[in-house]
Amino acid sequence: MVLQNKLGITNFVELAREEERISKKKALDLFDTTVLEKHPVGSFAQLAAIHRYLFEDIYGFAGKVRSVNIAKGNFRFAPVMYLKAALESIENMPQSTFDEIIEKYVEMNVAHPFREGNGRSARIWLDLMLKQELHLVVDWSFVDKDDYLLAMERSPIKDTEIKHLLKNALTERIDDRIVYMKGIDYSYYYEGYTLYKAEEL
Template identity: 70%
Template sequence: MPHGSFDEIVEKYVEMNIAHPFREGNGRSMLIWLDDMLKKELGQCIDWSIVDKEDYLLAMERSPIRDIEIKHVLGKALTNNIADRLTCMKGLDVSYHIEGYNAYKAEEL
């Protein structure tokens, strides 16, 4: 699949999410993969700290049928701040939070 634009990257993200073989850990891996693709192709990443968990989960649930919602949820959280370590670490924290894990925060480690 092509991956040169935001829409194409998100479409690939949706397909990869459908195809993943494991239940545990795929969500976290997919968030990191998505940010890596966005950084390499567009020089941007998602500021996950401003993505609403419920909006994200509902949009991802519907994304195989209609991906416009997930594109909107993620598109409004795009940032050019790809070199900021804190932005990256917040992404890891949110990936755990989305999956229901809240025991640790990267800034506390």
């Protein structure tokens, strides 16, 4: 299924290629702008602003909360009918320690508020929280992709694994563009999403 897009692309592979190219360029531009400073770090408004900036040239839904239910593999993300309440709850979660920040990140992953591009946006959002509160960020080149996916799948039940993986990848290189972009590159390792009608969930 090819998402409706502003580029008029109807081929999945071509869309994926263009999405990666454009969103990576926008992510690099975002590193040098002050567009996110108007939103509190760790707020949903900031996450939505990140998503909008990365994908506004590709999708009409950029920065907007999804209106469809989605799943990845066997994991179904927060149903649309509960999504608004979930985002409000996540917004109010504390974020002053490493554990609190990762717990907030895990909950946002479960919510998966956007139709596409959640991983890329959330990694930037996560690093902004870590940067502000701990003066650290994640160097994703030190996080095994398969271990990460398994840990994230299990994280809603037990978040010990994901905390361990990310804590071991922390770096003080908070202003390094190369480290920053590794989080964007990392997001292009994924399985496809499956759409579900509301009545099927």
